[in-house]
Amino acid sequence: MLTLAKHSLGTGDRFGRQAAAQLSAFISARNQGIHLVPVWNKSNREHTFIGSEPAAVRAAANRAVVELGWSEPYYVDADHINIDTVDRFIAPSDFFTIDVAHFIGAAPEVGAVEAFVSRHPELSRESGATTSAITAIATKYLAATAEAGRIYRHIAARKGEGNFITEVSMDETDSPQTPTELLVILAALADERIPLQTIAPKFTGQFNKGVDYVGNLEQFAREFRDDLSAVAIAVNRYGLPANLKLSIHSGSDKFSLYPIMAAALAETGAGLHVKTAGTTWLEELIGLAEGGGEGLAAVKAIYGKAWAQRETLCQPYATVIDIDFARLPDPAAFADWPSDHVVAAIRHDPACPAFDPNVRQLLHVGFKIAAKMGTEYLRLLDEFQPSVSRNVTDNIFRRHILPLWSPVFKRS
Numbered sequence: 001m002l003t004l005a006k007h008s009l010g011t012g013d014r015f016g017r018q019a020a021a022q023l024s025a026f027i028s029a030r031n032q033g034i035h036l037v038p039v040w041n042k043s044n045r046e047h048t049f050i051g052s053e054p055a056a057v058r059a060a061a062n063r064a065v066v067e068l069g070w071s072e073p074y075y076v077d078a079d080h081i082n083i084d085t086v087d088r089f090i091a092p093s094d095f096f097t098i099d100v101a102h103f104i105g106a107a108p109e110v111g112a113v114e115a116f117v118s119r120h121p122e123l124s125r126e127s128g129a130t131t132s133a134i135t136a137i138a139t140k141y142l143a144a145t146a147e148a149g150r151i152y153r154h155i156a157a158r159k160g161e162g163n164f165i166t167e168v169s170m171d172e173t174d175s176p177q178t179p180t181e182l183l184v185i186l187a188a189l190a191d192e193r194i195p196l197q198t199i200a201p202k203f204t205g206q207f208n209k210g211v212d213y214v215g216n217l218e219q220f221a222r223e224f225r226d227d228l229s230a231v232a233i234a235v236n237r238y239g240l241p242a243n244l245k246l247s248i249h250s251g252s253d254k255f256s257l258y259p260i261m262a263a264a265l266a267e268t269g270a271g272l273h274v275k276t277a278g279t280t281w282l283e284e285l286i287g288l289a290e291g292g293g294e295g296l297a298a299v300k301a302i303y304g305k306a307w308a309q310r311e312t313l314c315q316p317y318a319t320v321i322d323i324d325f326a327r328l329p330d331p332a333a334f335a336d337w338p339s340d341h342v343v344a345a346i347r348h349d350p351a352c353p354a355f356d357p358n359v360r361q362l363l364h365v366g367f368k369i370a371a372k373m374g375t376e377y378l379r380l381l382d383e384f385q386p387s388v389s390r391n392v393t394d395n396i397f398r399r400h401i402l403p404l405w406s407p408v409f410k411r412s
């Protein structure tokens with residue numbers, strides 16, 4: 001069976017030009033004894049926005065791997081697929097993130113809840129929850145886990161069992177799942193005979209795109225450790241794959257969570273998968289702005305258009321961004337900024353006084369403007385490739401991999 005290593009990191013690449021720069025970060029990590037497997041993820045939604053095809057993600061990953069002589073495993077993740085969108089991902093992907101968040105709260109099949117609860121008397125013992133609480137959780141989630149089973153079998157029938165890695169995601173929903181809910185969900189996914197290797201629950205607090213975590217750190221720390229225990233219990237009890245681990249979505253830039261997660265991983269020996277939130281595109285902008293000239297001018301033009309279309313651009317992301325429109329700089333003022341000011345505003349260095357989370361988040365959702373620029377944007381990326389690549393690699397390696405994984409690998 002295709003088995004995902006203990007520690008892995010998913011990177012997104014909206015325009016498909018940065019796979020080698022991203023892979024360089026994994027090579028730097030490996031040189032320091034941090035063994036991390038790269039996964040290139042792109043959702044159906046993102047392909048639709050950009051007008052790209054899943055096969056292009058595979059091609060870009062394969063090219064980077066050959067170019068840099070990477071001889072370790074790597075994967076291509078069909079991110080957030082469902083039964084309607086999965087088919088064009090089957091051939092090029094070997095990692096599938098089955099998104100069943102929309103089925104949370106849907107009515108399970110008649111008799112399914114009763115059968116589940118009597119099959120799993122251990123759940124209330126393990127979790128300390130009452131049977132009626134377990135029944136309520138099963139009622140809420142069994143339609144979702146049944147749908148995950150249906151999609152898993154659809155993929156397995158086409159791709160062959162064991163030829164791909166399976167993740168189930170429930171993160172794109174309103175309320176977080178508790179550790180007890182996670183345990184019930186895992187029992188139900190095991191009942192569906194899904195060889196689950198990663199599970200993406202929704203965690204407590206706000207995982208906004210491209211910025212730090214907003215929430216109670218102590219509560220997160222407690223829940224994260226309880227989730228790790230739930231995963232360990234589920235592996236022992238339900239025969240789920242021994243490498244089953246948590247998957248953190250929108251995991252980039254969550255700087256205040258990295259030391260908390262690193263400590264828990266180092267202590268428990270648990271593994272982790274983290275997906276970044278498409279922020280490589282912001283590193284492209286930083287690289288262009290750093291390059292000056294045409295590159296800087298393009299970033300200013302993109303900001304100007306994003307500012308003009310801010311309502312429309314932000315609307316689909318309302319729940320995962322937090323922009324104070326009143327504090328966005330006027331495009332005319334932004335157009336006068338020198339290169340280092342633009343760079344400092346976008347780059348996520350919370351200690352830098354010029355860092356501007358409003359500008360960063362607006363540009364994060366502004367990738368559709370670059371997508372509309374078409375080949376002109378791609379030409380600029382090629383032209384400014386050295387500074388773009390340097391920023392892409394450095395962001396992944398220094399701001400993400402080192403704080404999250406160096407304590408874990410130092411310990412092991």
Ligand SMILES: [Zn+2]
Binds near residue numbers: 080171172249250
């Ligand atoms: Zn997600």
